[in-house]
Amino acid sequence: MVNRTIKAAAVALAASLALVSGVGPAVADPVSVNDRVGKALVFLLVEFTGQVQIPFNDGAQWSDDVQVAAACTGYIVDPTGFIATAGHCVNTADESLKNELREQVVLDLAKKQNWDKAKAVAVYQRALNESWAIRGGGGDGDAPSVSVKAKQASGPNQAIRDWTTLQVVASQPFKDGDNAVLKLNSSPGPLTALPIAKEAPKTGEAITSVGFPAQVRRVSDDVTLPQPSFKTGTV
Numbered sequence: 392m393v394n395r396t397i398k399a400a401a402v403a404l405a406a407s408l409a410l411v412s413g414v415g416p417a418v419a420d421p422v423s424v425n426d427r428v429g430k431a432l433v434f435l436l437v438e439f440t441g442q443v444q445i446p447f448n449d450g451a452q453w454s455d456d457v458q459v460a461a462a463c464t465g466y467i468v469d470p471t472g473f474i475a476t477a478g479h480c481v482n483t484a485d486e487s488l489k490n491e492l493r494e495q496v497v498l499d500l501a502k503k504q505n506w507d508k509a510k511a512v513a514v515y516q517r518a519l520n521e522s523w524a525i526r527g528g529g530g531d532g533d534a535p536s537v538s539v540k541a542k543q544a545s546g547p548n549q550a551i552r553d554w555t556t557l558q559v560v561a562s563q564p565f566k567d568g569d570n571a572v573l574k575l576n577s578s579p580g581p582l583t584a585l586p587i588a589k590e591a592p593k594t595g596e597a598i599t600s601v602g603f604p605a606q607v608r609r610v611s612d613d614v615t616l617p618q619p620s621f622k623t624g625t626v
Contacts, residue, residue, distance in 0.1 A: 424599045424621060429548035430583035433465035433474055433541045434603050434616050435573075436554070437481060439488055440528030441535035443496040446521070456528045457495040459488060464602030464619075465541060465573065466585045472575035474541065475585075478563045481571050483534045485564075489525045492535060493518040539573060544616045550582055551575075592626045599623045 439461070443454045463480035467473070479485060494515055501511040527536045539557040543549045555575055562571035592598050600622045 424601060425548075425619075428466075428585055428601055429546075429619070430550065431467040431585035432548070432601060432603075432619050433467060433543055433551065435463040435465045435474075435476060435480065435557075436540045436542070437461040437463055438538045439483065439492070439535045440538070441489075441492045441525050442528065442530060443493055443518075444524040444526075445496065445500070446523070453526070453530065454496045454499070457492050457499065458528075459491045459495065462603060464604070467582045468572075468584050470581045470584055472578040472582060473560070474557060474573045474575065476571050476573065478567075478569040478571045479565055481537050481539060481559050481562050481573070482564055483537050488535065489522075490519060492525055493523050496523075541573075541575065542616060544618050546618070550579055552579065555579070594626050596626050597623065598626055 437460065439459045440456050442456060444451050445454055461480060463476050465474040465476040468475045482488070497511055497515040497518055500506070500514065506514070525535060526533055529536075537559065539559065540554040541551055541557055542554050543551045555577060557573040557575055560572045560574050563569060601619050603617060604620055604622075
């Protein structure tokens with residue numbers, strides 16, 4: 392499996408990560424910020440599955456299922472289990488995602504056929520140039536399939552203690568706003584929604600960006616989730 396690191400860009404509601412203040416000016420103190428938004432932060436584990444059509448000399452064949460994993464940040468926006476994140480975190484039409492699936496197929500072929508690095512690179516470049524066709528996992532649909540699970544970091548703010556499946560309710564591509572709304576299949580109970588600032592932050596105002604950026608390691612049930620990162624700065 393290839394780990395796909397996706398930086399969860401600020402969704403519209405998180406565009407004011409002055410929104411962390413809830414009311415009035417934004418604050419940049421991580422302790423205060425965590426008190427206000429910690430219960431709403433969610434670690435998202437996203438897995439894309441697809442098949443790639445390989446143009447062998449004796450005819451094109453579909454590969455077995457290949458997968459690409461991604462880590463993103465989500466924000467609870469409704470106590471019943473609605474979660475917002477960046478649209479690109481679940482966008483199955485993204486060309487860079489398709490290229491990663493193509494890359495994984497080439498890596499599998501290289502391993503099976505004992506190619507050297509030069510040949511593997513050449514075949515991968517061909518896959519990109521020819522835009523090898525992609526379909527869903529198990530041959531279902533004309534786009535990769537996506538599954539999303541959520542969990543919160545351990546500590547006093549953890550309400551979602553076990554990996555819980557989410558459904559993608561709606562999403563936008565990057566050019567249209569880059570937002571997505573997800574829904575927990577089963578909620579552990581009432582959740583705490585992210586407080587939203589009444590006004591967008593002004594130029595020069597202190598803000599704190601909160602989330603799980605650049606998570607490159609594999610995260611599973613037997614690995615402790617990282618605590619959220621706090622980055623302070625100004626607009």
